[in-house]
Each structure stands twice: as structure tokens, then as C-alpha cells.
Amino acid sequence: MLSNSTILITGGTGSFGHTFVPLTLKQYNPKKLIIFSRDEMKQWEMAKLYGDDPRVRFFIGDVRDRDRLYRAFDGVDYVVHAAATKIVPTAEYNPFECIKTNVNGAMNVIDAAIDKGVKGVVALSTDKASSPINLYGASKLASDKLFVAGNAYAGEHGTRFSVVRYGNVMGSRGSVIPFFMSIADQGELPITDARMTRFMISLEQGVELVWHAFGDMIGGEIYVKKIPSMKVTDIARVVAPEASHKFVGIRPGEKLHEQMIGTEDAPYTYEYDAHFKILPAINKWADDPARIKDGCKVEEGFSYTSANNSDWMDEHALIQWISNNNKKIGIF
Incomplete structure (x- = not known):
């Protein structure tokens, strides 16, 4: 599907893009892979990694700019939507900006994809979109709903939209492992709560989930990969075995445990060998055999x-x- 195609990734200079681009070039040899983002310096630095590779293109733009997306999506077959305002405190203190990117930006991507004849869009989501307690999570839940409903909005155009959802990405910038590593020599690590747990997924696994979504989706599915958990205290002990732990309390908008599927989604959720799939509650799509495939419905209250x-x-x-x-x- 992705072989010899034109693929565009929004927010492509971020952690996910830096893994998605080389792996996809190697695995599928696309005709063109376009990195769409608003930071020219990040694009400049990233371009150095690919030299004169004619398949890799860079396009300055912002998902808030609908007209720019229309230009960028011209001739594009598949889109990965990774652009987002992601930092929880940043979203809390800059709510208007968060909504402009995460909600209005999603609407712009949907409109541009439909009108420009894009075949498929996979949007990246987050565990924080499940039963959200902060603005970032709420904005991504709204984004998820937009992409699911986008399949009906597309009408006869045929553009398909789906979502992938995963939790803490190991080693990504700003995540707990590099944070603990950066202060390990101080002899004390701040931990919000001794009970806190987090999902553990690598960027490579996140990329593979996106590939799977493109190959599997009918439209409207939310894919959740099965991944292991770990206690934050155990992560701290691995990173800095000699350091003591200072428990500082849960920060505003932070959850004790990550959640990727809530009990409210259980009636629409199916289990597979390596992932779960939340099917749309609208239009009776959750009962569609083409979307269910060989999945087994999870138990009530799951x-x-x-x-x-x-x-x-x-x-x-x-x-x-x-x-x-x-x-x-x-x-x-």
C-alpha cells in the first residue's frame, strides 16, 4: 500500500517523524515522503540526515493554516498526522493555542485530505484522550472524534481516517527516562507518587502500529497496541541505582496511571493478538464485520x-x- 506512494507527515520533525521517516523509506521505498512542519531550523537539521535522497521533501507550514495544507496535500496518497501541542502544562497555560493546533488543526487536515483526494489518514493520539482530565487530553479526544466522524464527512470522496493511540514513548524528548538521566548525578530523583505506573512503548513500535492501521483500516477505528507497563519507581531505580527518591506529589492534570481504553469504550472494543481496536459508536460501524474482522469483543466493564x-x-x-x-x- 505505502510502496511507491506519496506520503506526508505533519509535525514530521518531532520524535515520531525522526523514526517514521527512515523506517518507512527502508520498508516501503515510497515515491515521495514529505515532512510538513513549521520549524525551519528543525527541518534544516533533519535534511542533513538524508543528503540528496530524492524521495525526501520538506514543506514549511502549520496545520492551523488550511490553505497551506491544501497546497501541501496536492498529489499526496497517505497522511500521518503527528503535529500537536503535547506538553500538558503548556496546554493548560495556553489553552487557545492548544485548541488552534489540536482541534482546528485536525479539522483543517480532514478538510484538506478530503478535498485533495488523499486515500488514507492516520492520526496519532495519546492515552490522555481516554477519560481526559487535562486540556491536552480533552483536545486530543475532540481530535479523535473528528477523525472518526471524518469518514462520514468524506461522503463519496472515499478518504479514510483512523487513529492510533499509545502512551509513554520510551526515550523521547521530555519523557521520564531522559529526564531521570539528566539529573541522575544529583543523587535524588523527584517522583510524583510511589504508586505511579506508565505504559512503555518504543518509537519503532509506534511506527509499526501506524503501518498496521494503514493496511487494516476501513475507517473510524482507534488502534491501541498491547504494550508492557512499569512502575516509575522501577524506572528510576534502573536509570540511577544509587539515587534516592523524593516524592513530590501528583502535578495538576497528571494521572496516577495511564489509561488507553476506558470502560465506556468496552462495548465497542475488540481484542486481537497484538492490539485492541475501538470501533466507532456512530452509524452502527461497531457492528460492521469488515471492521471487526477476526477480533473478539472484550468483556463488559473492560x-x-x-x-x-x-x-x-x-x-x-x-x-x-x-x-x-x-x-x-x-x-x-
């Missing part, structure tokens, strides 16, 4: 959180992952 997970990452596995990825941690 939820998927980092606390009730059956799969846990042990300290040895994290030590091995850090050793294999040490040079990349916190860069992107």
Missing part, C-alpha cells in the same frame, strides 16, 4: 490501564533497551 495490565516490563529488559538506544535517548 478497561486497559498501566495498572491493570497483564504485561509488565522487568528491570533487566529496560536496562537492555537503554543500552541499545543510549545514543538516541532524549535527542528527538
Whole structure:
């Protein structure tokens, strides 16, 4: 599907883009892969990684700018929507800006994709969109709803929209592992709560989930990969074995445990070998055999959180992952 196609990724100079681009070039050899983002310096630095590769193109633009998206999507087959305002406190203190990017930007992507004949769009979401308690999560829930409904909005145009949702990305810039590594020599690590847990997913696994969504989707599905959990205290112990822990309390808008599927979604959720799929509650799409495929409906009251997970990452596995990825941690 993605082979010999034109693919565009919004927010492509971020952590996800820096992994998606080289892996997709190697796996699918697309005709063209366009990195769409608003930071010219990040594009300049990223361009150095690909030299004169004719498949890689860069396009300055902002998802808030509908006209610019129309120009960028001309001739594009598939879009990965990764652009977002992601930092929880930033969204809380700049709510208007968060909405402009995460909600208005999603609407612009949907309109441009339909009108320009894009075949498929996969939007990146977050665990914080499930039962949100902060503006970032609420804005991404709104975005998810827009992309799901976009399949009906497309009408006869045929553009399909789906969403992938995952939690804490190991080693990404601003995440807990590089943060702990940066202050490990201070001898004390701040931890919000001793009970706190987080899902653990690599960027490579996130990319593979997007690939799977493109190949599997009929439209409107939310894909949730099965991934292990880990206690934050255990992460801290791996990163800085000699450091003490200072418990500082949960920050505003922060959850004790990550949640990717809430009990309210259980009636529409199906389980597969490596992932779950939340089907749309609208238009009876949740009963569509083409969307269900070989999935098994989860039990009533089911939820998927980092606390009730059956799969846990042990300290040895994290030590091995850090050793294999040490040079990349916190860069992107």
C-alpha cells in the first residue's frame, strides 16, 4: 500500500517523524515522503540526515493554516498526522493555542485530505484522550472524534481516517527516562507518587502500529497496541541505582496511571493478538464485520490501564533497551 506512494507527515520533525521517516523509506521505498512542519531550523537539521535522497521533501507550514495544507496535500496518497501541542502544562497555560493546533488543526487536515483526494489518514493520539482530565487530553479526544466522524464527512470522496493511540514513548524528548538521566548525578530523583505506573512503548513500535492501521483500516477505528507497563519507581531505580527518591506529589492534570481504553469504550472494543481496536459508536460501524474482522469483543466493564495490565516490563529488559538506544535517548 505505502510502496511507491506519496506520503506526508505533519509535525514530521518531532520524535515520531525522526523514526517514521527512515523506517518507512527502508520498508516501503515510497515515491515521495514529505515532512510538513513549521520549524525551519528543525527541518534544516533533519535534511542533513538524508543528503540528496530524492524521495525526501520538506514543506514549511502549520496545520492551523488550511490553505497551506491544501497546497501541501496536492498529489499526496497517505497522511500521518503527528503535529500537536503535547506538553500538558503548556496546554493548560495556553489553552487557545492548544485548541488552534489540536482541534482546528485536525479539522483543517480532514478538510484538506478530503478535498485533495488523499486515500488514507492516520492520526496519532495519546492515552490522555481516554477519560481526559487535562486540556491536552480533552483536545486530543475532540481530535479523535473528528477523525472518526471524518469518514462520514468524506461522503463519496472515499478518504479514510483512523487513529492510533499509545502512551509513554520510551526515550523521547521530555519523557521520564531522559529526564531521570539528566539529573541522575544529583543523587535524588523527584517522583510524583510511589504508586505511579506508565505504559512503555518504543518509537519503532509506534511506527509499526501506524503501518498496521494503514493496511487494516476501513475507517473510524482507534488502534491501541498491547504494550508492557512499569512502575516509575522501577524506572528510576534502573536509570540511577544509587539515587534516592523524593516524592513530590501528583502535578495538576497528571494521572496516577495511564489509561488507553476506558470502560465506556468496552462495548465497542475488540481484542486481537497484538492490539485492541475501538470501533466507532456512530452509524452502527461497531457492528460492521469488515471492521471487526477476526477480533473478539472484550468483556463488559473492560478497561486497559498501566495498572491493570497483564504485561509488565522487568528491570533487566529496560536496562537492555537503554543500552541499545543510549545514543538516541532524549535527542528527538
